[in-house]
Amino acid sequence: MEADSALLVWLIPLAAIVSWWLGRRSVKQNQAGIQRISPEYFKGLNYLLNEQPDKAIEVFVKMIEVDSETVETHLALGNLFRRRGEVDRAIRIHQNLIARPTLSREERSIALLELGIDYMRSGLFDRAENLFNELIESGMHSVLAYRELLNIYQQEKEWDNAIVTARRLEQSSGQKCNTIIAQFYCEKAEQMLQAGNIKSMKDNLQKALSIDPDCARASMIEADYLFKNGKFKQAIKLYKRIERQDFALMPEVIQPLLTCYKEIDKKEEFIRYLHEVVSKYGNITSILVLAELIAEKEGTAEAVRFITRELKKHPTVKGVDRLIEYALAQAEGTTRDSLVSIKELTARLIKDRSMYKCNNCGFDAKVLHWQCPSCKHWSTIKPVYGLEGE
Ligand SMILES: [Zn+2]
Incomplete structure (x- = not known):
């Protein structure tokens, strides 16, 4: 004993x-x-x-x-x-x-x-x-x-x-349970999606949104479904809705939005949208995607200028890491060796960091959970912001 x-x-x-x-x-x-x-x-x-x-x-x-x-x-x-x-x-x-x-x-x-x-x-x-x-x-x-x-x-x-x-x-x-009830409807919607019952999935998502109009998960489930089924225009509408529902989740939708806009051949429209997002929220995921599009269109030098300007406003390890990557493409000799060492360092910093954190209990997560595995609260896990995150 x-x-x-x-x-x-x-x-x-x-x-x-x-x-x-x-x-x-x-x-x-x-x-x-x-x-x-x-x-x-x-x-x-x-x-x-x-x-x-x-x-x-x-x-x-x-x-x-x-x-x-x-x-x-x-x-x-x-x-x-x-x-x-x-x-x-x-x-x-x-x-x-x-x-x-x-x-x-x-x-x-x-x-x-x-x-x-x-x-x-x-x-x-x-x-x-x-x-x-x-x-x-x-x-x-x-x-x-x-x-x-x-x-x-x-x-x-x-x-x-x-x-x-x-x-x-x-x-x-007397305590409101709107947000968790909406999550329960989303859980049902995901079960229906897996069972192939799309009508019931949509019904449950509608119920989730009617009880909690800010339920970003409901938009995301339907947007992902539309995306996978090639309905890019409709998917774009729903992904964009997440901005006003829960802007902290914006980094989640930037990559799928990029694909949707490419599919419908409206990259210019997406670039304009990304400029808006960057000036409003300054998250690094949007900055990096936009930098890539600028590099394609106007060359690496312009992309470097853009990232440098944004990094002064929102310094992040991910931003520095990308700058080094661009610099490496043009560097030679000892400068190149030093840059390689720094790049290894920033890459390790990014790899070791958890991308998500629970606002309620501080649980670190590698993926986005709708219910925190530790404290069991709903919608409290968000992408990490700040120097080592977004
Ligand atoms: Zn938690």
């Missing part, structure tokens, strides 16, 4: 003996000390000494009489075990608590909520779901129960249930 686990196991006999002793003392103040110790305590201690902590815990937990004084102790212990990943023990403690008929309605509902969370941690989603629904029906802790139910449906990818639960959560908490 680990050292801190042992410590925790000893906490229970300590709590048991203190609570038992306090109970006895109030009855018989003057009895001799040794008679006060319960035989159950020795039984538990014996299990503990024989390294059978599970049996020991059972004995000790039963010893602590559940009354208004010790409910808190049980709840705290249950929580401690769960937080340490010992969910089976947490379940036993919470079940033992619920079985007591003396609990108040409030205490019982807290124990039910805790047991529900234990079940979730063990992956027993059906049991957890039943408990949370029981709580909601009883009108106790319904906001917390809706939140937990929502976690279950998200993990199980049951998006219809997630949508209904989020709406009920909105009603009982």
Whole structure:
């Protein structure tokens, strides 16, 4: 057994003996000390000494009489075990608590909520779901129960249930859930797309946008679909919509937009659009794509002048890296060797950096996730901006 686990196991006999002793003392103040110790305590201690902590815990937990004084102790212990990943023990403690008929309605509902969370941690989603629904029906802790139910449906990818639960959560908490409900519709849309049901995909995207007009993901799903099916003009319209929905995602759409404009043979129009984007947002992805187009049209010298001017306004490693690349094309001898060394450095800096970051928990990601894998928040992962990013 680990050292801190042992410590925790000893906490229970300590709590048991203190609570038992306090109970006895109030009855018989003057009895001799040794008679006060319960035989159950020795039984538990014996299990503990024989390294059978599970049996020991059972004995000790039963010893602590559940009354208004010790409910808190049980709840705290249950929580401690769960937080340490010992969910089976947490379940036993919470079940033992619920079985007591003396609990108040409030205490019982807290124990039910805790047991529900234990079940979730063990992956027993059906049991957890039943408990949370029981709580909601009883009108106790319904906001917390809706939140937990929502976690279950998200993990199980049951998006219809997630949508209904989020709406009920909105009603009982007064807190808006528009952005996450729109994400659930997008999840459904992606499922439909995979199943080849394009009409249903579009319906779900429409629902996402009607509940959250700023849902950039809905535009992106449909734009990507149109792009893959050669409908470039329509795709351009939707990719461009992302600018006003969530301009932080602009770097995501510049490359597909470039392809669309090339396909419809309107590169000049795209160059004008990119100039606008660069002057408004100055993101390096747009700057580099535009530099490439300038190089094609007016030569490398003009592209270098453009990047240098933009880098003064928005310095980034990626920009410097591209400048070195252009310089390398014309350099010779020792200058070339030095440039190669610097280029290796900038290339490594770019390669080692995560391209995306969660605004809520700081999680670093290599690809764009709509739900943060770490904190589970929706729409919080964005491209990294600043010197080492956009
Ligand atoms: Zn996060």
